[in-house]
Amino acid sequence: xxxTILTLYCPLIFLIAINSGLxxxxxxxxxxxxxxxxxxxxxxxxxxISFLFSYNMNLMIFITSVIYVALLYMMxxxxxxxxxxxxxxxxxxxxxxxxxxxxxxxxxxxxxxxxGDILLANQNDLISLSITTFIILVVTIFxxxxxxxxxxxxxxxxxxxxxxxxxxxxxxxxIVAYITIxxxxxxxxxxxxxxxxxxxTASMVTSNPKRMVLLSMVLSLLSQITGMLVSLLHDxxxxxxxxxxxxxxxxxLGIFATLKTSLSRQ
Amino acid sequence: MNILEIxxxxxxxxxxxxxxxxxxxxERGKIFSIIGPNGSGKSTIAKIICEIIKxxxxxxxxxxxxxxxxxxxQFHIDKFMPISAEYFxxxxxxxxxxxxxxxxxxxxxxxxxxxxxxxxxxxxxxxLLVNAFASNPDLLVLDEPTQYLDIDGQIELYxxxxxxxxxxxxxxxxxxxxxxxxxxxxxxxxxxxxxxxCEGSAADVQVNEDFNKLFGNQLLSLVVPYQHHHNHxxxxxxx
Numbered sequence: 001x002x003x004t005i006l007t008l009y010c011p012l013i014f015l016i017a018i019n020s021g022l023x024x025x026x027x028x029x030x031x032x033x034x035x036x037x038x039x040x041x042x043x044x045x046x047x048x049i050s051f052l053f054s055y056n057m058n059l060m061i062f063i064t065s066v067i068y069v070a071l072l073y074m075m076x077x078x079x080x081x082x083x084x085x086x087x088x089x090x091x092x093x094x095x096x097x098x099x100x101x102x103x104x105x106x107x108x109x110x111x112x113x114x115x116g117d118i119l120l121a122n123q124n125d126l127i128s129l130s131i132t133t134f135i136i137l138v139v140t141i142f143x144x145x146x147x148x149x150x151x152x153x154x155x156x157x158x159x160x161x162x163x164x165x166x167x168x169x170x171x172x173x174x175i176v177a178y179i180t181i182x183x184x185x186x187x188x189x190x191x192x193x194x195x196x197x198x199x200x201t202a203s204m205v206t207s208n209p210k211r212m213v214l215l216s217m218v219l220s221l222l223s224q225i226t227g228m229l230v231s232l233l234h235d236x237x238x239x240x241x242x243x244x245x246x247x248x249x250x251x252x253l254g255i256f257a258t259l260k261t262s263l264s265r266q
Numbered sequence: 267m268n269i270l271e272i273x274x275x276x277x278x279x280x281x282x283x284x285x286x287x288x289x290x291x292x293e294r295g296k297i298f299s300i301i302g303p304n305g306s307g308k309s310t311i312a313k314i315i316c317e318i319i320k321x322x323x324x325x326x327x328x329x330x331x332x333x334x335x336x337x338x339x340q341f342h343i344d345k346f347m348p349i350s351a352e353y354f355x356x357x358x359x360x361x362x363x364x365x366x367x368x369x370x371x372x373x374x375x376x377x378x379x380x381x382x383x384x385x386x387x388x389x390x391x392x393x394l395l396v397n398a399f400a401s402n403p404d405l406l407v408l409d410e411p412t413q414y415l416d417i418d419g420q421i422e423l424y425x426x427x428x429x430x431x432x433x434x435x436x437x438x439x440x441x442x443x444x445x446x447x448x449x450x451x452x453x454x455x456x457x458x459x460x461x462x463x464c465e466g467s468a469a470d471v472q473v474n475e476d477f478n479k480l481f482g483n484q485l486l487s488l489v490v491p492y493q494h495h496h497n498h499x500x501x502x503x504x505x
Contacts, residue, residue: 159316159336
């Protein structure tokens with residue numbers, strides 16, 4: 001068990017922290033909170049299909065998520081993004097439930113899909129997440145200024161010959177790829193709060209985007225470690241405990257930031 | 267000397283004509299203004315020149331390695347984005363030696379480390395102007411640069427633009443709806459309403475029939491003196 005913790009779970013939570021910090025910041029800046037939540041909900045459909053037809057789970061989740069994002073993209077001119085997300089957010093979940101009812105012989109564990117279970121993770125997930133994280137980090141580091149300028153103002157970025165469509169594609173693909181791997185570990189319901197909370201907390205106490213990303217990585221790691229310890233000590237849900245720890249850190253640093261701002265105004 | 271030439275430019279958006287038959291020559295060191303009502307295609311021209319959007323048809327000939335400084339019409343900073351002016355200039359590829367001489371001119375010395383989301387509209391606009399000026403461009407494209415500035419700020423900005431254009435022989439293209447300021451400061455005024463209605467020096471344009479048709483009401487409001495109508499009594503305490 002100790003060996004599994006050291007060789008599988010520790011690297012996994014470290015990689016989840018890196019992705020949560022970076023992609024969570026992108027999600028906040030691009031106002032993708034609702035969309036990332038709906039992608040994670042929709043990914044349950046992919047997982048269900050993989051259970052029912054014995055396909056590779058990661059591949060199925062990725063395919064359904066990509067189809068979902070493409071659907072949103074095609075319909076974006078007709079409806080506002082908020083309307084689209086509200087329209088489709090839980091359709092994936094509903095479809096998954098209906099599909100599973102048709103196949104009585106196969107049991108789909110919806111509880112672990114919705115609320116996650118780190119014990120479901122295996123070496124393949126670690127390898128997939130390591131490769132995904134490496135690619136995301138390398139692309140981000142080499143294009144940091146272009147990415148930030150595109151997020152700030154796409155027109156200004158385009159006027160500097162930056163391919164903003166490619167950068168948007170990179171951001172959304174990274175989010176989909178991360179959700180694909182992390183959904184069974186963290187759970188569809190809690191995934192987006194674990195993306196957003198550390199980044200939102202870091203934004204209150206940092207002065208530049210780079211520091212915000214780094215601090216959200218640290219906060220994500222901190223909330224995962226404390227959440228896991230709390231869940232082990234009191235036999236609670238791991239993902240739930242991690243999300244609650246993130247929220248406690250958000251409240252504490254939020255109060256600290258508010259006090260600091262009001263003191264500096266006096 | 268022309269640094270940019272546009273000929274027979276047409277732009278459609280989902281079959282709707284946004285611009286047609288646009289011919290424009292931009293000369294070095296001159297201030298050009300594009301005026302026109304809402305939806306007349308002013309910002310679209312600016313975006314086509316800055317290669318933000320591709321026109322449906324037409325030719326655009328640019329001087330080789332033409333450097334353009336652009337101030338977009340809309341610039342909103344999200345509260346979750348912690349970014350200072352210094353960091354903003356840095357991601358735009360500017361060094362301290364590029365922007366520091368302009369900081370005091372635009373009264374921004376005390377705002378350099380503040381979060382951009384905490385600045386007023388006018389302060390943010392001045393930061394965008396510094397960003398465009400500091401790259402030492404051949405052509406400055408300013409889309410509604412005075413929209414958040416008060417009257418003093420507007421006068422000051424046009425003075426700086428004139429000085430800058432003269433000193434660096436930079437061409438300036440201003441998109442504006444503020445006739446009063448534009449008429450005073452431009453070498454060449456282009457009156458746009460999906461096509462070029464009229465163009466020329468401010469004096470020529472002002473007597474043009476098409477110009478008066480488009481801006482008749484605004485011109486009238488400029489000459490009618492402001493009258494303060496009292497429908498209330500001034501109390502001694504509140505006066």
